[in-house]
Amino acid sequence: MPELIAKQAWAGQASVTKAGLALVPLEDRAIWSVALFPGGAEAAGAALAPLGLGFPPPNRWVSAGAARLVWTGRDQAFLMGAEPPAGLAGAAAVTDQSGGWAGVALSGPGLAQALARLVPVDLTPAAFPEGAAIRAPVNHMSAVILRTGAEAVEIWVFRSMARTLWHELAEVLDRLEARIAIKG
Numbered sequence: 041m042p043e044l045i046a047k048q049a050w051a052g053q054a055s056v057t058k059a060g061l062a063l064v065p066l067e068d069r070a071i072w073s074v075a076l077f078p079g080g081a082e083a084a085g086a087a088l089a090p091l092g093l094g095f096p097p098p099n100r101w102v103s104a105g106a107a108r109l110v111w112t113g114r115d116q117a118f119l120m121g122a123e124p125p126a127g128l129a130g131a132a133a134v135t136d137q138s139g140g141w142a143g144v145a146l147s148g149p150g151l152a153q154a155l156a157r158l159v160p161v162d163l164t165p166a167a168f169p170e171g172a173a174i175r176a177p178v179n180h181m182s183a184v185i186l187r188t189g190a191e192a193v194e195i196w197v198f199r200s201m202a203r204t205l206w207h208e209l210a211e212v213l214d215r216l217e218a219r220i221a222i223k224g
Contacts, residue, residue, distance in 0.1 A: 048067070048068055049065075049068060049142035049199050049202045050065030050066070050142065050202065050206075053065045053206065056210055056213060057148075058213040058214065058216065058217040059148075059150070059154070059213055059216035059217045059219075059220055060148045060149050060150060061146060061147065061148035061149075061150065061151060061154055061213055061216070062145075062146070062147050062148055063144060063145075063146050063206070063209050063210060063213060064144060064145040064146075064147075065142075065143075065144055065206070066142075066143040066144055066145055066194065068138065068139075068142070069120055069121050069138070070119075070120065070121060070122065070123065070136075070138050071118050071119070071120050071136075071137040071138050071140075071141050072118065072119040072120075072123075072124050072134055072135065072136055072137060072138075073112070073116065073117075073118060073119075073133075073134070073135045073137045074109075074116065074117045074118070074119050074124065074128065074132045074133075074134055075115060075116045075132055075133040075134075076095070076115040076116070076131065076132045077131060077132055077133065080130075080131035080132055081095060081115070081131075082131075083127070083130060083131035084128060084131040084132050086127065087124075087125045087126075087127035087128040087130075087131055088109065088125060088128065090125055091104060091107045091122055091125060092104030092105065092107070093107055093109045093119075094109075095109065095117060096109050096110065096111045096117060096173070097111065098111055098114075099111055099172055099173055099174055100171055100172060100173055101171060101172075101173040101186055102171075106121040106122065107119070107120070107121050107122035108120040108121055108122075110173050110184060110186060111173050112173075112175055112184055113175060118137065118141075118184065118196075119134075139199065140198060140199055141184075141196050141197070141198060141199055142196070142197060142198075142199045142201075142202035142205075143194050143195060143196040143197075144194070144195050144205060144206065144209065145188070145192065145193070145194050146192070146193050146194075146195065146209060147189065147191055147192035147193070148191055149191055150216070151163070151191050151192070151193065152164040152165070152168075154212050154213070154216060155178075155193070155212075157212050158178050158179045158208055158209075158212065159176055159177070159178055159183075159185070160176065160177065161174060161176045161185075163185070163187075163193070165187075165190055165191075168187050169187060170187050170188065170189060170190065171187065172186070172187040173185065173186045173187075178195060178197065178205060178208065179208050181197050181198070181201045181204060181205060181208075182197070182198065183195050183196060183197045183205075184196040184197075195209075
């Protein structure tokens with residue numbers, strides 16, 4: 041009988057820096073899907089208060105310490121980096137998604153232009169400022185993208201697509217690096 045061995049999504053994957061952009065694998069973390077029940081917004085807000093969080097408005101994310109609440113759709117969010125408070129289950133469907141998602145950080149000047157090759161959404165800082173979150177495809181993969189700094193994003197995809205995401209992003213960095221080399 042086969043023996044299953046748990047391992048990190050990015051086991052053995054080293055960071056890459058090319059064309060002034062850094063691609064870094066993110067550590068696995070606790071991720072909980074929170075889908076509000078009808079009329080559950082107020083109770084969810086009260087349950088999240090001890091974490092220092094409130095339910096984020098559309099296309100935004102909020103954080104307090106290591107805990108983060110990321111908008112992922114109408115009346116839905118991902119609670120990342122913290123266990124859900126006990127009272128939250130009465131206000132929302134709460135499901136553990138920790139093993140199902142993998143993320144990378146991408147940062148550096150020209151970030152939005154690099155991602156424009158793969159993401160059909162304007163990710164320039166003016167249109168997608170720090171604290172913004174969006175569900176959008178990265179090439180053919182469904183993703184959650186968060187603006188974490190002026191020239192920094194996190195991209196989260198289904199764990200089964202982790203290596204494909206890495207390949208797609210690394211290929212963009214390779215092409216940008218080649219373009220720089222040609223221009224001299």
